[in-house]
Amino acid sequence: MLIMKPNCECCDRDLDPSGDDGRICSFECTWCAECAEHLGGACPNCGGSLVQRPPRDAALLDAFPASAERAPTSHACP
Numbered sequence: 001m002l003i004m005k006p007n008c009e010c011c012d013r014d015l016d017p018s019g020d021d022g023r024i025c026s027f028e029c030t031w032c033a034e035c036a037e038h039l040g041g042a043c044p045n046c047g048g049s050l051v052q053r054p055p056r057d058a059a060l061l062d063a064f065p066a067s068a069e070r071a072p073t074s075h076a077c078p
Contacts, residue, residue, distance in 0.1 A: 003028055004056055004066035009045075010035035012073045015053075017066035022053035030071050045074070 004017040005028065013032045015022045023036035025048035031039065036050040043050055056066065 001064060002053070002056070004053075005030040005071040006066060006068065007070045007073075008032040008035055009071045009073055010039070012070075017056045017061060018058040020052060020055055022055075023050040024053045025050055 023031045025043035029045045
């Protein structure tokens with residue numbers, strides 16, 4: 001099951017776990033769509049491809065909540 005980090009690692013923008021704005025690599029580094037586009041679709045942490053994070057159905061969030069632990073903002077936004 002995906003961790004579903006709550007924010008972009010670049011701009012710290014909140015990401016809705018049931019929305020479609022999140023982008024992740026295979027290590028679940030997490031970015032918003034806008035920052036991922038500026039990064040050229042490649043994760044600056046591992047070099048992996050950034051793909052759309054699948055949304056978690058809002059009805060499932062009570063039983064399977066997204067992480068509340070914010071991802072570190074380790075990269076300056078482009």
